[in-house]
Amino acid sequence: MNDLELLINCYVDGQATIEEMDCLNELLRADTKARQVFAAHLNLDSALAEIAAGMPGEKAAVEDIVVLNRDAIFSNAVAYCATAAALVFVVFLGVWWWSSNGQQRDLVAQTAPSTDPLTVPQETVAAVLIDEAGAVFSQGMGPQGARFEAGDYELLSGIVHLRFASGAELVLNAPARWTVKDAMHAIVEHGKMRAIVPPSATGFTISTPSAEYIDLGTEFGLDVDRNNGTSDLFVFDGQVNVADKATSAVFEEVLEGASTRYVAGVAKTAPDFDSRNFTTPNEIGLIRWQEYARKLLPSPGLIAFFPFHRMVDESVLANQVEAKGTATLHVPNGRIEGARWTSGRWPGKDSLLFDGDGEFVQIDIPAESNEMTIAAWIKIDRLDHEMNSILNSDHADDGDVHFQVTRQGLPKGGLQGGDTNDTFIGEPLPLGSWVHVAMVISVPDRMRWVYANGKLVRQGNLQRGVTITPGSCRLGNWLPVVGHSKRNRAFRGRIDELAIWDRALLGSELKEFSQEGRTSLR
Amino acid sequence: MQGVALVLWTKFEQFRQDGDFRSWAMGVARYEVLAWLRDRGRDRLVLAGDVAEMIADETANDVVQLEQQRIALRSCLEKLTPKNRSLLLESYGSELKIQEVAATSGRSVAAFYQWLHRMRRLLLDCVQHEVVR
Numbered sequence: 076m077n078d079l080e081l082l083i084n085c086y087v088d089g090q091a092t093i094e095e096m097d098c099l100n101e102l103l104r105a106d107t108k109a110r111q112v113f114a115a116h117l118n119l120d121s122a123l124a125e126i127a128a129g130m131p132g133e134k135a136a137v138e139d140i141v142v143l144n145r146d147a148i149f150s151n152a153v154a155y156c157a158t159a160a161a162l163v164f165v166v167f168l169g170v171w172w173w174s175s176n177g178q179q180r181d182l183v184a185q186t187a188p189s190t191d192p193l194t195v196p197q198e199t200v201a202a203v204l205i206d207e208a209g210a211v212f213s214q215g216m217g218p219q220g221a222r223f224e225a226g227d228y229e230l231l232s233g234i235v236h237l238r239f240a241s242g243a244e245l246v247l248n249a250p251a252r253w254t255v256k257d258a259m260h261a262i263v264e265h266g267k268m269r270a271i272v273p274p275s276a277t278g279f280t281i282s283t284p285s286a287e288y289i290d291l292g293t294e295f296g297l298d299v300d301r302n303n304g305t306s307d308l309f310v311f312d313g314q315v316n317v318a319d320k321a322t323s324a325v326f327e328e329v330l331e332g333a334s335t336r337y338v339a340g341v342a343k344t345a346p347d348f349d350s351r352n353f354t355t356p357n358e359i360g361l362i363r364w365q366e367y368a369r370k371l372l373p374s375p376g377l378i379a380f381f382p383f384h385r386m387v388d389e390s391v392l393a394n395q396v397e398a399k400g401t402a403t404l405h406v407p408n409g410r411i412e413g414a415r416w417t418s419g420r421w422p423g424k425d426s427l428l429f430d431g432d433g434e435f436v437q438i439d440i441p442a443e444s445n446e447m448t449i450a451a452w453i454k455i456d457r458l459d460h461e462m463n464s465i466l467n468s469d470h471a472d473d474g475d476v477h478f479q480v481t482r483q484g485l486p487k488g489g490l491q492g493g494d495t496n497d498t499f500i501g502e503p504l505p506l507g508s509w510v511h512v513a514m515v516i517s518v519p520d521r522m523r524w525v526y527a528n529g530k531l532v533r534q535g536n537l538q539r540g541v542t543i544t545p546g547s548c549r550l551g552n553w554l555p556v557v558g559h560s561k562r563n564r565a566f567r568g569r570i571d572e573l574a575i576w577d578r579a580l581l582g583s584e585l586k587e588f589s590q591e592g593r594t595s596l597r
Numbered sequence: 598m599q600g601v602a603l604v605l606w607t608k609f610e611q612f613r614q615d616g617d618f619r620s621w622a623m624g625v626a627r628y629e630v631l632a633w634l635r636d637r638g639r640d641r642l643v644l645a646g647d648v649a650e651m652i653a654d655e656t657a658n659d660v661v662q663l664e665q666q667r668i669a670l671r672s673c674l675e676k677l678t679p680k681n682r683s684l685l686l687e688s689y690g691s692e693l694k695i696q697e698v699a700a701t702s703g704r705s706v707a708a709f710y711q712w713l714h715r716m717r718r719l720l721l722d723c724v725q726h727e728v729v730r
Contacts, residue, residue, distance in 0.1 A: 084714040088695075100645040107655065110648070114656045114663065119721055122667040126674070127689035 078102070079109055083116045201225050201255045202239040206356065208363035209233035211249070227254045230266070236356050241276035243290070245269070246354050250301065265301040269353035270294065272313075285337040286326065287318040293331070296353035307346050309334045309353070360594050361421040367591040372396065376578035378442060379406035383571050385416040385425045392427070392436050392550075406575065410437040414551060419571040420452065420509050420594050426571035427551070430456075432563060435552035438466070440545035444577040445518035447543045449478055449488070450585065452592060454509045456568040458482050462553075464564040465512065466573070469554035474544035478514045479553075479564060480504060486525050486532065488514030490543060495523055497535020502527075509571070511589035516543055517579040528593075529586025666724040673723035677716075685716050 082099040085091040091099065102109050202223035210233035212218070217228065223237055230249040238244045240258035247253070251266025262282045272279045272290040281288045281297060284304025288297065293313025299306045308315060310331050317326045319340055326342065329335050336343040354362070368382055372395060380395045390411045398405030411427065413434035419426035427436065449466055461482050468475030473492030480486050484503030489495050493516075504510055504527055513526040518540045525533035547554075550573065551566040572592065644652075656663065674682055688698045688709075699709035 080718070081714070084710075084717065087717075088710060088713070090710070096643070100648050103648045103652070104645065110652050110655055111659070114652055114659065115666070115721060115725070116717065118663045118666060119670065119717060119724065122670045123685070123689045123720075126670065127686040 079112060080116075083113055087116060087120050200240065201257050202237045204235065205238050205244070206236040206359045206363075207233060208359045209366055210235045223255050225255050225257060228252070234354050234359050234362060236359055239276065239279070241279060242273045243276040243279040244271040244356065246271075246356055246359065248352075248354055263297065263299050265299045265304070267296070267298045267353065269296050269311075269355060271356070282320060283337075285320075285339055287320050287323065289316040289318055289325075291316065298353075303338065305336060305338045305343075307334065307336050309346075309348055355422075357422050361423050364421070364424065364592055367588075368395075371574070371588070374576070376446075376448075376576040376580075377574065378404055378577050379438075379440065379573070379575040381409060381438075381573040383419060383425055383427060383573070389416060392438070404442055404577070406438070406440055406442075409550065412437060417569065419569070420592070424571065426452075426454075426569040428569050429551040429566045432565045433552075434565065436550035438548045438550055438573075440548055440575060442543065442545060442575075442577050443474075444543045445540070446516065446577060446579040447476065447545070448513060448515045448576040448578065448580040448585075449476065449573075450511065450513035450575075450580075450588065451573045452509055452511055452571045453504075453566075454569040454571070455480065455484070455504060455506050455566075457506070458484060459567055460563050460565070461561050462487075462564045463566050464549065464551060464553045465566065465570070466548055466550050467553040467564065468545050469547045469549065471556050471559070472544075472546075473541045474546075476514075476516070476543065476545045476548070477553075478512075480512075486512050486514075486527060488516075488525050488533070489523060490516050490518075490537060490541065492539060492541035493518075493523070493537035494539055495535040495537055497523065497533055499533045501530060501532030509594055511585075511592060513580070513585045513588075515579045515585075518543065520579070524582075526582065526585045526589075529582065529589035531582055662728055665728045669724040669727035670720065673720050673727060676723060677719075681716065685713070688713060 078098075079102050082091065082095055082102065085095055086099055103113055200222045204218050204221040204223065210217075211231045213229040213231055218237075230247055230251045232249045234246065234248050236244065236246045239255075239261075243259070245261065245268050247266055247268040249266075251268065252264040253266060254262040254264070256262060259276065259278060260280050260282070264284065270279075270281065270290065271294050272292060274292045277290065277292045279290045281290075283297070283299045283306040285299075285306040288295075288306075288308060291314045293315060294311045295313075295315050296309040296311065297306065298309075308317065308329060310329050310333055312331050314331070315329045317329060317335055317337060318324060319326060321340075326337075327335065332348065334345045334348045336345055368380075371377070371380060377396055381392050382395055384393065386393060392409030392411055394406050394408050396406065413431060414427040414429050414436060416425055417428045418424065429435075451465060453465060455463070458480060463480045463482070465478045465480065465486075467477050467479060468491070471477075471491050475491035476488070477491065478486075478488040484506070485499050486504060504512070511526075511528050515524045515526070516537075517523075518537065521537045521540060523535050523537055524531060551570060553562075553564040555562040555564075574588075674685075677685065684698065684702055687701075688695060695709065696706055699706045702709060702712070704712060
């Protein structure tokens with residue numbers, strides 16, 4: 076081993092003396108080859124450190140950066156300059172990492188523990204969370220993940236939908252306070268709720284300050300006043316018995332279409348049978364989505380968001396993202412050709428149904444970017460063709476985008492001129508259910524990713540970098556190149572919501588969108 | 598830390614378009630960060646500013662190769678005996694001090710460092726050879 080290499084090794088080991096450092100600096104200063112060798116050693120050394128740490132390089136770097144930030148102490152003036160520069164760089168690097176993942180995407184997301192309520196052993200817990208919108212619980216009075224064990228709960232704001240082990244379901248609106256006793260009993264101190272009780276849970280009982288309500292296979296609304304315990308009952312379907320809390324003697328049997336009011340066990344004038352907005356399970360999704368759409372609009376890089384609301388002019392697909400000033404990019408509203416308005420992911424939400432060869436939405440995306448994310452909610456009825464288009468640029472010019480699903484149900488996306496080679500690593504898309512699909516292109520990273528419900532299912536390299544210029548596009552179809560095979564790419568199914576960014580979103584961001592737009596936790 | 602890392606930062610805009618630079622820079626910067634953390638208060642282990650600048654400039658041209666060497670490292674590690682491999686990774690891990698790892702290998706600290714230098718040379722030859730192929 077020659078002198079240079081010995082010195083480099085000493086440096087790398089942190090063992091070099093001042094004299095040895097002087098010597099090393101001299102050798103490196105004098106000779107290009109020496110600097111090359113040095114760089115090769117640093118490269119190897121840091122790569123070994125990464126492998127030893129057992130984490131992909133970038134994540135390891137961020138961890139250390141966090142440690143650095145935490146431990147930095149400005150002990151003296153000399154150290155200060157170095158530290159300040161270091162921290163500026165380190166913070167910058169940290170931001171850099173967060174904003175542009177390299178090829179180790181989603182490793183963190185994939186290793187995160189799942190909180191899938193379906194894996195909760197339902198026979199041992201009294202009730203589980205099915206869905207929620209903006210739910211905020213009092214400290215220590217909320218569910219454990221998705222589990223509602225026997226105990227007290229208080230909902231400060233929002234809506235929750237929970238299902239008892241018996242099958243009975245409650246949709247509660249805040250403010251509400253209740254106790255889960257067991258699979259067949261709940262105590263409601265105050266709150267407004269809709270109860271849906273299947274035959275399997277006949278006899279499900281809700282106790283309020285005023286009376287006991289025993290269900291006989293039905294759907295009803297209950298509103299318990301916070302101040303005086305007045306309990307109003309509205310029976311939407313079936314029958315509910317109202318009973319005395321102390322003796323369980325039945326006061327009355329209430330049938331559908333009827334309402335009652337009890338205060339401290341005494342019947343009062345029944346309230347008018349009004350809807351009083353007892354939220355249904357389906358509506359929670361819509362409420363959640365409205366909040367999510369409101370939060371989505373300021374998302375950085377968002378150039379188009381089509382919420383798929385039917386307008387007075389039914390041929391318009393409105394883009395809710397407005398142009399900011401005349402100089403910036405504006406994606407105009409889409410023009411619907413043939414596709415029909417129908418119901419979307421929840422009652423009250425619209426979507427477009429694509430069912431014929433000539434049906435599409437004309438969308439112009441005059442962007443010129445080296446990053447892009449295209450995301451949509453789709454529900455596939457059939458996969459009739461080799462390629463079934465979600466969103467395709469007209470023709471096939473360099474910079475065009477193509478986002479489609481193969482006959483086997485594998486989503487595919489790409490940048491024309493990028494010549495991708497890739498691997499598919501997930502499940503085919505389901506037919507007949509709503510799925511969030513997204514395509515992410517990053518020309519600087521030379522990568523393209525496809526996600527389904529926030530999970531990475533396809534990734535590949537772009538062999539060439541071309542600027543992304545989607546231009547004139549068709550949603551649900553493709554304007555083919557003359558003479559091209561696979562000309563018919565008409566989509567068969569529904570599309571509800573389309574969002575386009577001129578940056579590459581992270582898997583974690585897409586996962587969040589797919590979670591918030593999901594039809595329910597189920 | 599002030600050396601390579603700061604220079605990398607000032608050169609960052611230049612390299613922004615090149616995706617490969619990132620992972621390499623992250624690796625080197627990370628090493629520098631670690632070294633700095635380790636040597637904080639022992640100011641002697643500082644690369645001269647002009648040297649660091651030259652290295653940053655020149656290695657910008659080699660980023661692809663350097664990145665490929667990092668990728669090749671995994672297969673080169675496989676070529677070591679399991680004992681050597683685990684000893685090597687232990688010495689790079691953060692849990693044990695070098696003295697402890699040296700002791701488990703039955704060597705004095707000085708002898709262990711010599712062994713470590715030989716291992717690095719072995720791996721460097723291997724990754725450089727892998728990349729050429």
